[in-house]
Amino acid sequence: MAIKLDKVDVVVVGTGWSGGIVSAELAKAGYKVVGLERGKEKSVNDYLGSKDELRFTQRYDMMQDLSKETITSRSEMDEEAQPVRTQGEMMVGNDVGGGSAHWAGCTFRNNPFDFEVYSKTVEKYGEDKIPEGMTLQDWGITYDEFEKYYDRFEKTAGTSGEDDPLAPPRSNPYPNPPLKSSPAINLFKEAAENLGYHPYMIPAGNMSEAYENPDGEKLSQCQFCSFCSHYGCDFGAKSDPVVTVIPTAQKTGNYELRPHSYARRVVHNGEKATGVIYVDMKTGLEYEQPADVVVLGGFTFTNTRLLLLSEIGKPYNPETREGVIGRNFVGQFNNTFLGVRGFFNDKKFNMYGGAGALGATLRDFTVEHIDIEGKNFLHGGHPEIRQYGLGPIQSLAVPSDTPSWGAEFKNNSVKYANSMLHVWFVPGVMPWWHNYTSLDPTYKDAFGDPLLRITNKLTDQDINIAKYGIEVTKKIMEEMGADIIDEDEVPEKFDHIYSGGHYAGGVAMGADPETSAVNNYLQMWDMENLFVTGGSAFPHFSDYHPTGTIGALAYRAAEGVEEYLKKGGLLAEKKTKTHKMA
Amino acid sequence: MKNAGIFTGGIVGGSILGGILSNPFLKEESESSQPAVESAEDFQEARIFFDRFEDFVILRAAVERIYPEDDNGPGAVALGVPYFIDKQLAGSWGTNAKEYMQNPFKVNGDSEDVMRYETPLNRGQIIIEGLRKIDAVSEEQFGENFVNIDGEQQDEILQSFDNGEVELTGVSSQQFFSILRKMTIEGAFADPLYGGNKNMDGWRMVEYPGPRPGFIDIIEEEEFIKMDPLGLKDYQQS
Numbered sequence: 001m002a003i004k005l006d007k008v009d010v011v012v013v014g015t016g017w018s019g020g021i022v023s024a025e026l027a028k029a030g031y032k033v034v035g036l037e038r039g040k041e042k043s044v045n046d047y048l049g050s051k052d053e054l055r056f057t058q059r060y061d062m063m064q065d066l067s068k069e070t071i072t073s074r075s076e077m078d079e080e081a082q083p084v085r086t087q088g089e090m091m092v093g094n095d096v097g098g099g100s101a102h103w104a105g106c107t108f109r110n111n112p113f114d115f116e117v118y119s120k121t122v123e124k125y126g127e128d129k130i131p132e133g134m135t136l137q138d139w140g141i142t143y144d145e146f147e148k149y150y151d152r153f154e155k156t157a158g159t160s161g162e163d164d165p166l167a168p169p170r171s172n173p174y175p176n177p178p179l180k181s182s183p184a185i186n187l188f189k190e191a192a193e194n195l196g197y198h199p200y201m202i203p204a205g206n207m208s209e210a211y212e213n214p215d216g217e218k219l220s221q222c223q224f225c226s227f228c229s230h231y232g233c234d235f236g237a238k239s240d241p242v243v244t245v246i247p248t249a250q251k252t253g254n255y256e257l258r259p260h261s262y263a264r265r266v267v268h269n270g271e272k273a274t275g276v277i278y279v280d281m282k283t284g285l286e287y288e289q290p291a292d293v294v295v296l297g298g299f300t301f302t303n304t305r306l307l308l309l310s311e312i313g314k315p316y317n318p319e320t321r322e323g324v325i326g327r328n329f330v331g332q333f334n335n336t337f338l339g340v341r342g343f344f345n346d347k348k349f350n351m352y353g354g355a356g357a358l359g360a361t362l363r364d365f366t367v368e369h370i371d372i373e374g375k376n377f378l379h380g381g382h383p384e385i386r387q388y389g390l391g392p393i394q395s396l397a398v399p400s401d402t403p404s405w406g407a408e409f410k411n412n413s414v415k416y417a418n419s420m421l422h423v424w425f426v427p428g429v430m431p432w433w434h435n436y437t438s439l440d441p442t443y444k445d446a447f448g449d450p451l452l453r454i455t456n457k458l459t460d461q462d463i464n465i466a467k468y469g470i471e472v473t474k475k476i477m478e479e480m481g482a483d484i485i486d487e488d489e490v491p492e493k494f495d496h497i498y499s500g501g502h503y504a505g506g507v508a509m510g511a512d513p514e515t516s517a518v519n520n521y522l523q524m525w526d527m528e529n530l531f532v533t534g535g536s537a538f539p540h541f542s543d544y545h546p547t548g549t550i551g552a553l554a555y556r557a558a559e560g561v562e563e564y565l566k567k568g569g570l571l572a573e574k575k576t577k578t579h580k581m582a
Numbered sequence: 583m584k585n586a587g588i589f590t591g592g593i594v595g596g597s598i599l600g601g602i603l604s605n606p607f608l609k610e611e612s613e614s615s616q617p618a619v620e621s622a623e624d625f626q627e628a629r630i631f632f633d634r635f636e637d638f639v640i641l642r643a644a645v646e647r648i649y650p651e652d653d654n655g656p657g658a659v660a661l662g663v664p665y666f667i668d669k670q671l672a673g674s675w676g677t678n679a680k681e682y683m684q685n686p687f688k689v690n691g692d693s694e695d696v697m698r699y700e701t702p703l704n705r706g707q708i709i710i711e712g713l714r715k716i717d718a719v720s721e722e723q724f725g726e727n728f729v730n731i732d733g734e735q736q737d738e739i740l741q742s743f744d745n746g747e748v749e750l751t752g753v754s755s756q757q758f759f760s761i762l763r764k765m766t767i768e769g770a771f772a773d774p775l776y777g778g779n780k781n782m783d784g785w786r787m788v789e790y791p792g793p794r795p796g797f798i799d800i801i802e803e804e805e806f807i808k809m810d811p812l813g814l815k816d817y818q819q820s
Contacts, residue, residue, distance in 0.1 A: 049818035051793030054772035059675060070682040085682045085699045136752060185805050223796020235795070348806035352790055353797025389797070390791040392771040403650040405744070406737060406762050414654045417788035418806060496698055 002277050002288040008032040008256075010561060011276050011291035013263045013306065016098030017551045018534040019297030020241035020249070021156070024215065025558035027254035032291055033248070033567065036261040036278050039095030040266050041243050047232035049313075053391035056230045060087040065295045068262075071301055075498040076217040077318060077434065082496070083443050083451065090498045092299055096259060097242040099231070099299060099501055100547070104229035104356030104388065105205030105238055107159045107551075108544035112143030112168050113367045114428075117540055121378060129378065134319075134461070135328055136432045137539045140511035141520040145554060147171055153551035154203075157239035158211040158219050161203030176208045179222065184349045184421055184502070185360045188385040189480035190444030197364045202384065203548070204357030205239040213239075215248040225540040227390020238356065260286075264301075264447060266310040266530065267295055273312070273530040274345040279447065285510045293561050295533040296507075297554065299436075303536040304506035305452040308439050310446040313507075313517050313526050314435050316436050318455075324517040325507065328431035330541045333503035335458060335491050337382065339424030339473035342482025343399055345366060350416045354389025361385075365472055366543050379428030380544040383473050385421065392417070400486045419551075422476055422489070424467025429541035430461050432480045437506045458494045466490045500544055504538035508551075511575040515539075519572035522553060523558025528570050534559035626777055627665050631672035631706060640713045643729045647736050648766045656780075658766050666769030666778030667709070676706035697757030705761055711750055712743065714772045719748060734786060769809040773814045785811040793817045 009031035012019045019035060027033045055061045064070075070090060072081035084090040093099030113120045118136045121129060130136055151171050154161075161174035178201035181189070185201075192199040206222040213219070222237040236243050249255035260281040265287060267275045275290035296303045307313050307325050316327035361384040362370055371378040397402075397420040398412040440453035470487050477485050510516025513525040522533040533544050533553050542549070560571050600621050632638040651657030656665070669675055681699070684818070687698050698763045703711065720728040728736060742748055744763075745757035769778030771785065779785060785792055792811040800807050 020666065051817060052773055052814055054768055054776060054777075058768055058772070060680075065680045066682040067680055068679075082680045082688055082698060082700060083684070087680075089699065179799075180801050182801050215611075221798075223798045224801045225796040290796070317681060345820055350797065350800055350803060353801050358801075392785055392788050393768055395788065395790070396767060396771070405766075407652060410649055410657075411650060411654060414787050417790075442686070443682075491765055559809050 001025070002287045004290065005345070007292070008273075008289040009291065009565065010032050010034070011289045012291045013276060013297040014098060014258065014296070014298035014534070015246060016094045016100035016241055017547065017556075018298070019295070020097075020100070020245035020293050021153075021551060021554035022247040022297050022531070022558045022561065024249040025555065026180045026348065027249040027252040029252060029562055030060050031064065033249065033255045034186065034265060034291070035255060035290070036258045036263050036276060036336055037096050037257065037259045038262040038281070038380055039259060041259040041341070042096040042101065042543055043233065044234065044236050044243060047234040047399050047463075050231060050234055051227040053226065053393050056227075056393060058393060060230075062093060062094040062095065062230065062232065063087050064090070065088060065104040067111040067446070069327060070451060071441040072451050072453045072454055073444050073454070073498070075494050077455055077533070080442070081440055081453045084496060084498055088499065089496065091501045092301065093497075093501070094573050096246060096257065097240055098317060099233050100239045101242055103205070103501075103547055106168070106357040106545040107154060107157055107203045108206050109168065109552075110143070110542040110544060111366055111368050113400070114540070114542040115139045115141055115143050115146060119330070127133035131461070132391070133260045133433045134378070135433050135515070137328075137508070137510055137512075137515050137518070139539055140509055140516065143168060149164055149552035149555040150548060151554045153548060155522065156213050156215065156244055157551060158207050158213055159203050159205060159239075160208035162201045162335050164198055164200035164363065166198050166369060167525060176211055177206045179204050179205070179206060179355060179358050180224075182350070182354070182358070182387050182539070184351065185358070185385055187225070187421070187425065187480050188476065189360050191476050192360075192362050194479055197362045199360050199362045202232060202357050202359045202361050204355065206355040206357055207237050207239070208267070213244060215244070216266070217244045217248060219243065222355050223353050224358070224389065225352045225390070226354045229388055240400065242559060250257040256527045261299070263306060264309070265311060266306055266341070268295070268310065268312060268527060268530075271527070273527055293529045293531065294383070295557065295567060296559060297534055298299065299555075300503050300506060300534060300536040301452050303532050303534055304437050306324045307507060307517075307532065308452070309406065309432050309449055309516045312530065313524060315438065318434060318436055321433050324513075324515065326436045327455060327515070327517075328505040328508045329435050329437045329454060329503070330431050330505045330538065331456070331498070332426065332429060332500055332541055333463055334495055334499070335466050336426060336429065336489040336502075337424045337500065338470055338490060339422065340470060340488065341397060342421045342423070342477040342480060343416050343484040343486070344419045344481075345350070345483040349421070351387065351390045351395065351418050353463065354387035356388055357386075358388070359384055364458070375468070377461050377468065378430060379465065381425045381427035381469050382422055383469070383476060385423045393543045399484045421477075421480070421482065423473040425466070427541055428464040431505060432459060432538045456494055458491065463490055463492065503578050504535035504541055504546060507536040508539040509541060511535040511572070513574050514576055517572065520556070521563070521571040522557035523560050523564065523571055525570070525574065528568070529564065531557050531561055606698050610632045627662070629667045629668050631676060636712060636717075637713050638668070640717050640728050641667060643736060644713070644716060644740060645732065645766045646760065646770070647740055648763055649770055656783050658770060660780065661770045661784050662778045662780040663766055663769030664694060665801075666772065666776055669777050670765060670768075671706040671709060676704060678704040699757075701757075703752045708758050708761060712755065712762065713751065715750055715755070716740070716743065716746060775814055782811040
């Protein structure tokens, strides 16, 4: 029997950008907020002296302990799913800050096209271009309506960026100038310009200058130490909830952060959520935290699984293609970051230095600028070069005709240790009726609750756009002058590796309750005092990294919660069957 | 190639966080060499995972073939890789402490997805299983223990494991080999605090400078900058 605690205004599950932003905004507005985090507390002091490639990149120190909970995965609906057992196959953040602490820092906006992806695709190419079974749908909000939330997030996160001629309109410039470039990145930019493209520096959560955000949180200037992605920044130079929105929330005196608190259920009476049941992982005791509003601001998997376990919303049924919880699962998997590796015989780059989002890209192939008429895929993508800064274990790249061990391997790995550049292509990922999440019938977590089960397979769309992307990157690498160019292999089958951290959907947003779980305020259609925000709300994956949009969604959700606390009721109008479902 | 002397990988511009980072990092390069701890490190070269010396001997021979000594520099044994692996297998990595190890398993061969981890064996058990099989295969094919056959014969056996051609219990030989290879590379290039990458000679080979406060002073440099490496010990202790 759970111990019932005193009611608060809002209980928030999660302390990454999603949970952290909502908590900070509501605490600032004077509401009493409790934040539940399954992992431990974190401060910059935890990151000091953590520049250890083995511990963080190879042993996943900041990632979820899978012995307690993981996911299961399969490709076909008639298969038994197998657990994703090791951290090498499954990268999900843990502890205060969540995935927003170990992120690299890329802070992109979606294309305006993405928010109206169904309508725009039909408008541009006709309805017949959308294949049967692709559950493409609009987000229920337009870029113009959403722009101010991007702007707000970029200011909180101190995004370092530069304008480019093909970018959608912005209400304000980036709060920080772009990061310094490097010879490797310059080589990419020059090659792209020679080919007539429009390269620009990737918008980065790594500070190009010392910065104070609108909440008064201070960030240091990035020193390009290279310990960024998979690490917490020991210099306070990467925007991370641990150095921004969490302290912002705490300073108000209205926010209570409870680490080691593993949420198990949203409690509800069928009409409204009444609180969250969680286990204190230090004592094993179970608590119920009542609240007027419940916010799920956890990772995609957590948000979806909590709704399914709590029996809230209609679970998606692929047989009938009805229901919404678990629908439109999409991810940027291994087939998403494919491109070419260029080996240079006479050039060496200082690749040991870098920053998570240090790099360049271009919009010439993104959904708004590419013409897919006559092509065998939908949407678009962006090629990018990154200089994360390579640790010595990760840097051992050899040309594909070199064996993977032994004398020749050693010799070539030493030869090319500082002479390999990778350019890859990030395509949009389209949703399909057969890719979804549900509860696993066999495997359980540490408390005996079913694991989340993912059913996902690659389609011709995924394979064709990956092949196209490799051609794009190859052309750039040739222009860059690499001596050996290896093309990445395009897998024909899904490998069940969830290593990139970019999984979305399952609690999609939209205007139509038949195909979306939340409205454009991230408010559940079926339970008006429950808000679910994060990557889980994406109805499809844009051809950009997700964090900028996740941060912006959280500001939108915070506005929605505040509005709801003042007025109550559904905040957006239902628009049923605005378009024919594929 | 530029001389390292003037570049230290130090901080530029100062930290807004003020006192959090004292600044031990800007000390002279020459202070970083560490012969003083050599003898202390030697005490750590004893086994805590491998019960049988015979298993450890096979490990030593195998990792040296995977990452051999050559003109570039030391091989796996001289870099301390066998003791690195011993320590890793004795800890949470070897016992799969943070992995999902609940039944039921679709053990080796039942699944098409060769590289998915689908065995009740933890990494320590897989390594023991594989090393003993290496010796068994060597006896069968060459009538000698693995350590007594020549290098090319050793490579031939290791290649058959890498190809997934050898039958092991509970796991594919390819999976065993992939863990062994991964740990060999890690042992050669992880921070020396873990017992491998002895004297940071792995890093020297690939001209890796080790953890530093930052490279803001060289990020725009056209030329490659080589620095004498520093370890986490230098970085953490102020």
